[in-house]
Amino acid sequence: MSELVDRETVEFQTERGQRQFDPRVTELRNDHDERIGYTLALFDVTDREIRRQRLQVLNRILRHNLRSRLDVIRAHAEQTSNAPIIENADRLSQLSTEARRIETLMKRTDTTGSTVHLPTVVNEVVTAIATNNPSADAHAEVPDVTLDADRELCQYAIEQLVENAVVHNNGPTAHVEISGSVAPASVELVIADDGPGIPDVEQDVITAGTEHDLAHGSSLGLWGANWAIQTLGGDLSFEQSQLGGAAVCVSFPKTESE
Template sequence: MKPLRLAATGSLSLTGVVLLVPILAHLLSGPPPLGIVLGVAGVLVSLGLVAVGAVVYRLDVSQTNAVRIAGWNFLGIVVLGAVFTLVFTYRPVEDAGFLFSVALSAGAVAHVIIGVYDVRRIRAEELATERERLAVLNTLVRHNLRHEAQRLLFAVERIRQSNPETAAEVEAVADDLTEINENVRAVEEAFDTDVTEVDVAATCRRVVADAEEAYGLDVALAAPESAPVRASEYLRDAIDELVENAAEHAGEDPTVEIDVERDGRSVAVTVADDGPGIPESERELVAGERDITQLEHGSGLGLWLVRWIVEEYGGRVEFDESDLGGAAVTLTLPRA
């Protein structure tokens, strides 16, 4: 719990509670019909302020931005409070406290809305800056990875005859670097691709055909004739990655199954194998249940690639144990 965030959002709810008291007192005094209408409106607005505090606390904004929203609320109270104090001092009216509270509650809500839009504007600018930095970083990282992989491959040719075992190890490292480079490229390009309609059943059939050719892997596929989802061409990269993981980690003769099931509003694609499974620590990292540290950072970009691509389409990724004894990864995607 962050005390500053709690204090900022709590001030929004407290504003609603404080303004609610005189409004309820006026309603209980038996006002005329118009007073009842104003009172009910004031009660609803004040209760809205009370609820807004809880909503903003759970909102995906930083602590600083939560304080910013509370600041807009405070500004609205101060400015409107000063204006109405001067007005009612200049010309006293009956039930000034009631009218004062109704006006302040409406003004506070308006300023909270302004604060939320202000925070969204700031966040949009921050995201634009972050995306620009990441684009530059991705370009540099991909260039360096590709360059270093090429250097290693040249080194392999020089030592292959004299030391074949070392050459094989170096070549494997170069292949890993090349794969990381391709995964970084796929992630970057997936975020810049428009989401359209993709037949995931047809995509899985192509993945199965490629797996048989590339790895000699016999993948069992259970899928309907067609299963359109909201995705892009990079959905295939995510499914390819899961099948490749199974081929690499499930032993000499792995068993891999892909199951495609249509539900009411979604389509689930499950890739299961009989390998050693995905370590719990890595599943928790990719699922966001554990923070990345210098000691705990996962074994590569593969599962992150899967998660980021699927989430870009509004889907989700779930990890489980398969009936085959290995891992089962399910991609749930919105139906098109």
């Protein structure tokens, strides 16, 4: 029985063929707290496991082949000084790198005991943005709170939202204001900018949680931030900024001691 407890899935031959099951083992005890047996429940997870395996294989093959082909395309484009091809190859390569980064972050499971001092993380993001984007004008004023959250996921989410506000701003200077407040059950963070705003179609796919041919985002930044925030138990929403652009609102669960 202990072997079943330690296994994520087991396989059995059924009337539908070979199927995979998630075993759930529960002890049975009498009134004297003596173990008298076990109950075993098997949940058919075959379709789930096939989807997970398919996504893993396709993801790895696509990423490997994509990067390999892009290297070849870029090399030929450099020989002919074809700037548009070089630029698009670099963008696709960056997209592949970002997908790998998101995948690595989403695999983080052992985050027990992790804490985040919100002002420290926000200030680090602002400093990095200012260093990498000299034309950016980013300011932060957030409450002095500590979150029970994974630091890397939290920093990644804030970083993506601030960077999105800067790189998609077509003005001479990208103004970004990061503010925060403490609510009874949450810590609220708002990233506001004076850019063109986030297109409705990109907001819609994030809110709906799915993409299709007629409604899809142009990058992984918002998706990655949303996944990270959801993993932290938070929520992401969109409003209009008083600066004239977009305001992305993030709600983090409040630390009990705060």
